[in-house]
Amino acid sequence: MREEFSFPDITENEVLVAPLYGSWEANMSHALDRTPVDVCRQRGEDRMVIGNFGVVRVERPGKAVTRVKEGDLCLIQAFARTDQDGYVKLVHAYDAPGTTGVLARRTKIGEHLLLPLPKDTRYSLQQWAASYGRYWTAWDNWKVAHACWRSQVRTDPADMDPPPLAFGWGGGVAVAELELAQRAGFRAAMASGNPRRLAEIEAKGMIPVDRRLFPDLDHDADRMAADAGFRQRYRQSERTFLKIVSELSGRRGAAVVIDNIGRPVHRATLRALGRQGVLTTVGWKHGMRLETVRANECIKRHIHVHTHACCFHDIEDILEFQERSGWMLEVGDQRVYRFDEIPELARDYATGQLDSYFPLFRVDEE
Ligand SMILES: NC(=O)c1ccc[n+]([C@@H]2O[C@H](COP(=O)([O-])OP(=O)(O)OC[C@H]3O[C@@H](n4cnc5c(N)ncnc54)[C@H](OP(=O)(O)O)[C@@H]3O)[C@@H](O)[C@H]2O)c1
Numbered sequence: 001m002r003e004e005f006s007f008p009d010i011t012e013n014e015v016l017v018a019p020l021y022g023s024w025e026a027n028m029s030h031a032l033d034r035t036p037v038d039v040c041r042q043r044g045e046d047r048m049v050i051g052n053f054g055v056v057r058v059e060r061p062g063k064a065v066t067r068v069k070e071g072d073l074c075l076i077q078a079f080a081r082t083d084q085d086g087y088v089k090l091v092h093a094y095d096a097p098g099t100t101g102v103l104a105r106r107t108k109i110g111e112h113l114l115l116p117l118p119k120d121t122r123y124s125l126q127q128w129a130a131s132y133g134r135y136w137t138a139w140d141n142w143k144v145a146h147a148c149w150r151s152q153v154r155t156d157p158a159d160m161d162p163p164p165l166a167f168g169w170g171g172g173v174a175v176a177e178l179e180l181a182q183r184a185g186f187r188a189a190m191a192s193g194n195p196r197r198l199a200e201i202e203a204k205g206m207i208p209v210d211r212r213l214f215p216d217l218d219h220d221a222d223r224m225a226a227d228a229g230f231r232q233r234y235r236q237s238e239r240t241f242l243k244i245v246s247e248l249s250g251r252r253g254a255a256v257v258i259d260n261i262g263r264p265v266h267r268a269t270l271r272a273l274g275r276q277g278v279l280t281t282v283g284w285k286h287g288m289r290l291e292t293v294r295a296n297e298c299i300k301r302h303i304h305v306h307t308h309a310c311c312f313h314d315i316e317d318i319l320e321f322q323e324r325s326g327w328m329l330e331v332g333d334q335r336v337y338r339f340d341e342i343p344e345l346a347r348d349y350a351t352g353q354l355d356s357y358f359p360l361f362r363v364d365e366e
Contacts, residue, residue: 005100013062016108020125021360022055023130024345043098045097045098077114079312118323126360127329131358137307139180144280158185164252165249166187166189167209169191169260170258176329181256187248189248193211260284263287270292
């Protein structure tokens with residue numbers, strides 16, 4: 001909703017900023033839908049401004065601020081509260097009380113949560129804004145998942161024929177992570193039901209898997225028990241999916257499955273995973289209460305990895321890696337929604353009208 005919103009003036013360690021670009025992300029839709037949690041209720045507030053990632057321009061630093069100055073371009077780091085190891089517990093402009101996001105002409109943030117962009121960055125502001133939240137999450141999740149896989153498999157991917165298969169369910173996070181898997185010598189495959197996305201997946205050298213080939217892969221234990229027609233359609237779709245994974249993996253099953261969807265695909269994912277396979281996730285887009293058969297998971301030596309965002313202390317390394325390696329998305333000629341059009345963007349995202357996994361909006365002029 002477009003309305004007036006005010007907040008107390010900045011304290012000496014805070015910075016008044018003008019958001020320039022951001023990207024619509026799943027957490028923003030989860031907040032609007034008030035599911036799986038109602039963040040306003042959780043924060044004990046009647047209303048809030050969402051948007052926890054974006055490129056911002058420093059307008060006015062507080063008196064004690066030393067790391068940034070007026071005019072600097074920065075990325076917002078959403079680590080409102082972290083644990084003893086630097087992992088996020090409460091997210092800025094999401095579940096951290098009293099924080100204001102980038103869907104406002106002006107907002108404020110603690111100095112320590114602003115990361116100045118390198119002056120000579122090889123990427124545009126739009127590229128940074130569209131990607132960094134999901135890329136950093138992907139970097140962290142892949143780091144753990146890859147280390148887990150290597151902890152049980154001695155053979156180098158380069159010596160495996162065919163290479164080990166990394167398969168992805170989800171959107172931008174899964175794509176970014178599969179790019180890292182490719183760099184580590186894995187064969188990458190990604191599911192999508194959108195023809196333009198399938199073409200983009202292929203253009204990245206990944207194997208596009210058209211999920212319209214298995215339209216009833218929507219596991220629901222209650223319906224499976226009560227509805228014979230549903231059960232039959234589900235099983236047919238699951239068979240088709242498992243056959244595809246078997247062929248792509250030389251019948252070994254997937255080495256790694258990145259699953260940020262959850263309930264509809266969980267059962268098939270575990271069946272698609274090969275021995276010593278890693279199921280790795282940061283997301284629960286369509287259901288977070290999942291069932292596993294522990295005996296199967298133990299006997300097949302499956303490792304389940306759960307992570308959230310990334311580590312505050314890794315961010316400079318990730319940024320340096322992105323600058324050095326070219327691990328960054330191309331924004332192409334995609335539409336950039338104007339500030340007034342953000343409600344339309346939210347609707348287009350919710351109804352699956354977008355071709356990009358990284359939809360952009362602009363708040364203030366560069
Ligand atoms: N914990 C964290 O730190 C963290 C960070 C980032 C994201 N997440 C979470 O991870 C989830 C994914 O986020 P994202 O930004 O990568 O992607 P996203 O923008 O949420 O896109 C998800 C995509 O998954 C596909 N999909 C939807 N329903 C499906 C189903 N039933 N089966 C298989 N595929 C389905 C659709 O792709 P097609 O239309 O192409 O088929 C959809 O566009 C979200 O819930 C998000 O909140 C968590």
